[in-house]
Amino acid sequence: MSNYPKVNYIGNKEKIASWICDQFPKDAKTLFDAFSGGCSLSYEAKSRGLEVCTNDVLKVNYHIANALIKNNATRLTQSDIDILFSGEPFEGFMFANYSEVYFFSEECKTLDLYRKNIEKLDSEAKKSLAFALIRRAMIRKMPYSRFNLSWEQIVQLRDEDYSYKKYKRRRAYHNKSFKFHVLNNLEAYNAAIFSNNKTHNAHNDDVFNVLDRIKADIIYLDPPYTGSMNNYFGFYGLMDDFIASEKTKPFEHHFMDKKSAISLFDTLFSKLSNFKYWYLSYNNSSYPSKEELLNLLHKYADNIKVIERKHVYKITGKEKKEKNKEFLFIVENKHHDKNQSKRTGQAICETAN
Structure with a gap:
């Protein structure tokens, strides 16, 4: 990912994108990055030859994806x-x-x-x-x-x-x-x-509006970490105002409120049947806990594993820097339609009419 430009995105996975993509199964050809942010993960996946579809609720992040992922x-x-x-x-x-x-x-x-x-x-x-x-x-x-x-x-x-x-x-x-x-x-x-000789796509929508319309082998989930400082609308909403030339409203499903976090994750996991492999990034300083997320995932899938590594965000307080761990939840969805899986390599970002 040596050509990935400086983006300065808080929560960016640039430093661990290669590690995450190393976990992807060899049979996977298509990826849906559902909270694409600064697109470091999508960029790494594109550089490895995958067909990539991105989505982010912030308009400015859509433009990053349109410029660096969809654009060949x-x-x-x-x-x-x-x-x-x-x-x-x-x-x-x-x-x-x-x-x-x-x-x-x-x-x-x-x-x-x-x-x-x-x-x-x-x-x-x-x-x-x-x-x-x-x-x-x-x-x-x-x-x-x-x-x-x-x-x-x-x-x-x-x-x-x-x-x-x-x-x-x-x-x-x-x-x-x-x-x-x-x-x-x-x-x-x-x-x-650059081009990897694949066709890519980019969406700008609430994740819950697109999950039913997109098919891919892998879905990668990197939502805001509840209980952390990562308030993405507060950090970057100004640039959406600049693009729209009007004051924009905070998005509804922001994953920042502890009161609704469990419900949001439950709803999110319930809508992933289009994807054979699920990858979720989270960390040990956030809410829900690793155990709570595992309990939710077990409602919808059986084959789940979690790997972890140290990872420090610039915004992390000094005390947490030494203790911060990044979790990667990996799910193989055995209830995934096998015929659908064969189609997804050719139907990334397929949308319903």
């Missing part, structure tokens, strides 16, 4: 970049809603210009690539790479003298322009695009 050949050219940066910044949606909330006013006007110019690009793949690059630029300018800080904190942390005094690092990249960051990452994102 389209890259941004110099003329595309000229289009993206053309014109004068103006007061649009970002200026009206997020000036001195997450970015300075002039920066918001620049974002409004780039959002307008993205629509001038001549293909959906190019638009998705541009969104992915703007996302990367916005993340690089944001302290801690997430949009849940107060404006006072942001201004303080973007002060290079303060940063040096407190952290012994100036973090000058927070004050580089969006254009600088786009150009600085352009080559890496273009180089990440």
